[in-house]
Amino acid sequence: MAKRRVSLKDLAAELNISISTVSRALKNHPEISPELTRKVQELARARNYTPNPLAMGLLRQETRMIGVIVPDLVTHFFSSVISGIEYVAKENGYYILISSSSESYEKEVESVKNLLNTRVEGLIVCLSQETRTFDHFDVLINNEIPLVFFDRVCRTDEVPSVVADNAEAARQVTRHFYENGCRRIAYINGPEQLSISKLRYEGYLQGLHDCRLPFDEELVARCNLSPEDASVATRKLLCLKNHPDAIFGINDTVIFAAMREIKQFGLNIPNDIALVGFTGEFHSTVVDPSLTAVTHPTFEMGQEAARLFFERIQHPTAPPQQIEMKTSLVIRNSSKKE
Amino acid sequence: MAKRRVSLKDLAAELNISISTVSRALKNHPEISPELTRKVQELARARNYTPNPLAMGLLRQETRMIGVIVPDLVTHFFSSVISGIEYVAKENGYYILISSSSESYEKEVESVKNLLNTRVEGLIVCLSQETRTFDHFDVLINNEIPLVFFDRVCRTDEVPSVVADNAEAARQVTRHFYENGCRRIAYINGPEQLSISKLRYEGYLQGLHDCRLPFDEELVARCNLSPEDASVATRKLLCLKNHPDAIFGINDTVIFAAMREIKQFGLNIPNDIALVGFTGEFHSTVVDPSLTAVTHPTFEMGQEAARLFFERIQHPTAPPQQIEMKTSLVIRNSSKKE
DNA sequence: TGATACTTCGCAAAGCTTTGCACGACCAAA
DNA sequence: TTTGGTCGTGCAAAGCTTTGCGAAGTATCA
Numbered sequence: 001m002a003k004r005r006v007s008l009k010d011l012a013a014e015l016n017i018s019i020s021t022v023s024r025a026l027k028n029h030p031e032i033s034p035e036l037t038r039k040v041q042e043l044a045r046a047r048n049y050t051p052n053p054l055a056m057g058l059l060r061q062e063t064r065m066i067g068v069i070v071p072d073l074v075t076h077f078f079s080s081v082i083s084g085i086e087y088v089a090k091e092n093g094y095y096i097l098i099s100s101s102s103e104s105y106e107k108e109v110e111s112v113k114n115l116l117n118t119r120v121e122g123l124i125v126c127l128s129q130e131t132r133t134f135d136h137f138d139v140l141i142n143n144e145i146p147l148v149f150f151d152r153v154c155r156t157d158e159v160p161s162v163v164a165d166n167a168e169a170a171r172q173v174t175r176h177f178y179e180n181g182c183r184r185i186a187y188i189n190g191p192e193q194l195s196i197s198k199l200r201y202e203g204y205l206q207g208l209h210d211c212r213l214p215f216d217e218e219l220v221a222r223c224n225l226s227p228e229d230a231s232v233a234t235r236k237l238l239c240l241k242n243h244p245d246a247i248f249g250i251n252d253t254v255i256f257a258a259m260r261e262i263k264q265f266g267l268n269i270p271n272d273i274a275l276v277g278f279t280g281e282f283h284s285t286v287v288d289p290s291l292t293a294v295t296h297p298t299f300e301m302g303q304e305a306a307r308l309f310f311e312r313i314q315h316p317t318a319p320p321q322q323i324e325m326k327t328s329l330v331i332r333n334s335s336k337k338e
Numbered sequence: 339m340a341k342r343r344v345s346l347k348d349l350a351a352e353l354n355i356s357i358s359t360v361s362r363a364l365k366n367h368p369e370i371s372p373e374l375t376r377k378v379q380e381l382a383r384a385r386n387y388t389p390n391p392l393a394m395g396l397l398r399q400e401t402r403m404i405g406v407i408v409p410d411l412v413t414h415f416f417s418s419v420i421s422g423i424e425y426v427a428k429e430n431g432y433y434i435l436i437s438s439s440s441e442s443y444e445k446e447v448e449s450v451k452n453l454l455n456t457r458v459e460g461l462i463v464c465l466s467q468e469t470r471t472f473d474h475f476d477v478l479i480n481n482e483i484p485l486v487f488f489d490r491v492c493r494t495d496e497v498p499s500v501v502a503d504n505a506e507a508a509r510q511v512t513r514h515f516y517e518n519g520c521r522r523i524a525y526i527n528g529p530e531q532l533s534i535s536k537l538r539y540e541g542y543l544q545g546l547h548d549c550r551l552p553f554d555e556e557l558v559a560r561c562n563l564s565p566e567d568a569s570v571a572t573r574k575l576l577c578l579k580n581h582p583d584a585i586f587g588i589n590d591t592v593i594f595a596a597m598r599e600i601k602q603f604g605l606n607i608p609n610d611i612a613l614v615g616f617t618g619e620f621h622s623t624v625v626d627p628s629l630t631a632v633t634h635p636t637f638e639m640g641q642e643a644a645r646l647f648f649e650r651i652q653h654p655t656a657p658p659q660q661i662e663m664k665t666s667l668v669i670r671n672s673s674k675k676e
Numbered sequence: 677t678g679a680t681a682c683t684t685c686g687c688a689a690a691g692c693t694t695t696g697c698a699c700g701a702c703c704a705a706a
Numbered sequence: 707t708t709t710g711g712t713c714g715t716g717c718a719a720a721g722c723t724t725t726g727c728g729a730a731g732t733a734t735c736a
Contacts, residue, residue: 004399005457007692018716023694031714050455054395055692058721061342063392073424079417086411086438095435095456100424117388118433119343139386256624263626286594288601288626345722356686361724369684393722396691 006047015043057119064094066309067115067123071103071152075253077279077298078126081150084302085124092310094121103225105130112136121313122146124305127154129225132193146312150305153195153322160308160320162301166199167206169294169327170248173276174207176292176329177246181337182274186219186237186244188230188254200250200278219244223254230257238265245273246335252279252293259287259334275334289333297325344385353381395457402432404647405453405461409441409490409563413591415617415636416464419488422640423462430648432459441563443468450474459651460484462643465492467563470531484650488643491533491660498646498658500639504537505544507632507665508586511614512545514630514667515584519675520612524557524575524582526568526592538588538616557582561592568595576603583611584673590617590631597625597672613672627671635663 012019017036025032025040026049032040043049057063066089070078082098089096097120101108108128113136115123122145125137134154140147141158149161170187177185187204190197201220208215218240221233230253237244238261247262249255255277262273269275269289277284277293284291304323311318350357355374363370363378364387370378381387395401404427408416420436427434435458439446446466451474453461460483463475472492478485479496487499508525515523525542528535539558546553556578559571568591575582576599585600587593593615600611607613607627615622615631622629642661649656 004691008694009692019693020695020717021715024715027694033714036714052396052692053456054392054401055721056694057392058390058396058691059693061721073421074414074417076412076414079412082436083411083438086436090437095437097433098420098424098436099428099433100421118391256621260624283594283621283624286598286621286625342721347722357723358687358725359685362685365724371684374684390722393691394724396721397723399691 005052006049007052008049011040011043011047011049014047015040063119063121065118065120066094066096066306067111067118067120068096068098069101069108069111069115069123069125070098071101071126071128073098073100076283077151077252077296080298081126081302081305084299084304085306086302087299088303088306088310092306096124101128103128103130105132109136112139116140116145122148122309124148124150124309126150127152127194129191129194144316146309146316148305148308148312150301151196156320156322158320160312160322162305162308162323162325163195163199164294164296164301164327165324166196167203169278169329170200170203171207171210172203172329173248173278173294174204175210176276176331176335177248177274178207178211178213180246180270180274180335182246183213184216184219184242184244185213185246185248186221188221188223188233188237188247188249188258190223190225190250190254192222197250204248225251225253227253227257230254231261234258234261235265238262238267243267243273247273247275249275249277252277252283255279255291255293256283256287259291270334270337274337276329284330284332287334292332292335293330294327295330296327301325343390344387345390346387349378349381349385349387352385353378401457401459403456403458404432404434404644405449405456405458406434406436407439407446407449407453407461407463408436409439409464409466411436411438414621415489415590415634418636419464419640419643422637422642423644424640425637426641426644426648430644434462439466441466441468443470447474450477454478454483460486460647462486462488462647464488465490465532467529467532482654484647484654486643486646486650488639489534494658494660496658498650498660500643500646500661500663501533501537502632502634502639502665503662504534505541507616507667508538508541509545509548510541510667511586511616511632512542513548514614514669514673515586515612516545516549516551518584518608518612518673520584521551522554522557522580522582523551523584523586524559526559526561526571526575526585526587526596528561528563528588528592530560535588542586563589563591565591565595568592569599572596572599573603576600576605581605581611585611585613587613587615590615590621593617593629593631594621594625597629608672608675612675614667622668622670625672630670630673631668632665633668634665639663 008019008022012022022040025037086096099111101111105128147159149159153161189201221236223229223233247258249258267273277291279293284293346357346360350360360378363375424434437449443466485497487497491499527539559574561567561571585596587596605611615629617631622631
């Protein structure tokens with residue numbers, strides 16, 4: 001057990017004055033005489049006094065903590081967003097409590113409950129891929145507890161959120177493929193309930209339409225976001241009697257898995273199959289061929305999410321904003337046919 | 339401002355009984371009659387009562403929070419270790435407060451101070467690469483506040499720690515190079531003050547000695563752990579009149595930067611230069627050629643660190659353990675000369 | 677009926693901080 | 707001498723929970 005830290009009471013006892021006087025002296029209250037103020041502040045420094053946040057929290061009903069729930073901590077996208085959240089939180093004197101849902105609905109529900117019990121002042125959440133119902137956020141919404149979603153969102157009419165320009169980005173990717181001579185453009189999608197899946201899929205469709213390419217159902221594969229499942233989905237595409245000449249993957253996990261699969265299949269990237277991913281990873285540049293990718297401003301997404309959160313703290317009932325972050329298509333070698 | 343949550347006082351008022359009775363009823367105290375107990379518990383459930391951790395913290399002098407300080411959140415190694423810490427923390431009903439030092443000594447000192455002021459029960463730390471002095475941990479040690487280091491450690495005679503078998507792993511890498519025909523084996527080291535730099539360097543030297551290879555000072559480059567600096571270090575090696583035929587990089591950031599640099603230089607991996615990294619990344623398999631690497635059990639390192647932490651909570655003055663985790667050299671294509 | 681023994685509960689303190697209000701002391705004016 | 711004011715400080719409550727101890731009430735026994 002760590003020793004008790006010094007409290008106002010300790011200082012008061014040592015100086016033979018009351019606790020309230022110490023408290024006031026420390027914040028330079030004008031009603032306390034200058035010498036006493038000086039004496040108190042000196043002692044406080046010497047004893048290394050800092051106010052107890054638990055007591056303050058109890059008094060002010062605030063904990064200066066933000067709960068953050070992400071599907072996992074390890075994926076570059078999430079750790080980078082968290083980094084952005086942490087940055088803004090720190091600026092505001094807040095800490096973040098991180099909980100990983102492991103892409104599990106149940107754990108997500110559990111995390112919401114536990115974090116609220118810990119009295120965080122609100123939550124910043126990216127939904128798990130299993131999550132199809134959203135009642136576990138009712139408590140937050142009904143009680144006006146700040147809540148912000150990012151990337152994988154829901155209930156955007158009630159909850160502020162930060163997302164990428166998913167549809168537009170996917171549309172551009174499709175057109176980029178077309179301009180590079182691809183005609184059978186495949187798309188590996190994520191779970192249908194995820195907002196990013198829907199929107200990127202829509203963008204893909206729009207892109208096809210822009211280029212007057214026919215929609216071919218067999219060119220759309222679906223997977224959960226694990227590397228294994230992505231590999232399966234890729235193989236399915238590769239085994240078509242007429243395999244695609246381009247594959248667009250919903251995120252980096254998927255596209256890296258696809259890349260490996262295609263190589264093992266003995267096909268050339270980009271000549272046999274062009275490849276574009278949706279990612280923010282620096283690894284795009286280190287794979288071979290280097291990966292053309294829609295690049296997220298991940299750190300900035302985290303910052304925006306945190307800003308939205310603090311706005312929410314200020315104005316809990318303001319109409320929810322949705323911030324759409326501009327992505328950019330960084331063209332590298334995986335999509336340039338010779 | 340979020341509404342106040344229900345407290346014992348609210349429940350007591352609603353039932354017209356005293357707070358203490360409610361408190362006891364909720365924990366099935368035998369002195370409370372069965373019916374009253376039932377009634378109280380029902381109401382508590384209905385009103386969604388959970389004890390206020392601030393009040394409990396104040397009372398018991400515990401916050402059930404662990405401060406975690408890492409150089410950054412984004413690198414796979416750290417996010418994966420954090421993941422392991424979080425896992426064990428959750429098992430024990432603890433949360434982690436994460437603070438990033440951004441590889442800065444000052445921010446590390448700041449983080450230690452701030453986290454302690456937040457009344458975390460202790461700290462799990464990986465030193466920043468700038469850190470050369472360690473007085474900022476005195477407060478913890480003198481006050482018996484639990485502290486655990488991982489990976490980049492110091493004061494191991496006083497503080498428990500979790501590290502990889504750095505020297506042994508580096509030695510094996512060097513021998514592996516030798517067995518694959520490499521004779522001019524270079525090493526890109528990190529900042530000298532880091533324990534991992536020292537130990538891996540020692541292992542490298544031992545490996546050379548084992549293989550009766552001469553030590554050549556110009557084959558040792560140093561960099562801070564940024565990709566940019568790693569690139570510079572690599573170029574220096576490549577520009578030697580007699581460039582190395584193997585490069586061993588202290589971590590993944592370094593080795594991926596080196597890989598890129600070598601390719602740009604027009605040299606072939608592994609035939610011109612073999613490459614081995616020190617990493618836990620799944621990306622090793624997706625780069626081309628796939629990267630031979632010393633693989634850390636990163637998640638497990640986090641778990642061990644957390645376990646050590648909880649032991650420390652139990653026995654703050656027990657002699658500090660140092661846990662050395664076994665790494666394994668996973669041989670892929672980047673080190674196989676034809 | 678009075679005393680004893682349980683059963684069932686409430687009071688209050690501790691853990692820490694802030695802050696409105698009151699109180700004592702001292703001085704000046706009436 | 708009394709009143710009114712100013713200045714410096716302390717009291718106490720609130721925010722929430724746990725728990726030792728005391729008290730009220732009921733039942734049992736002599």
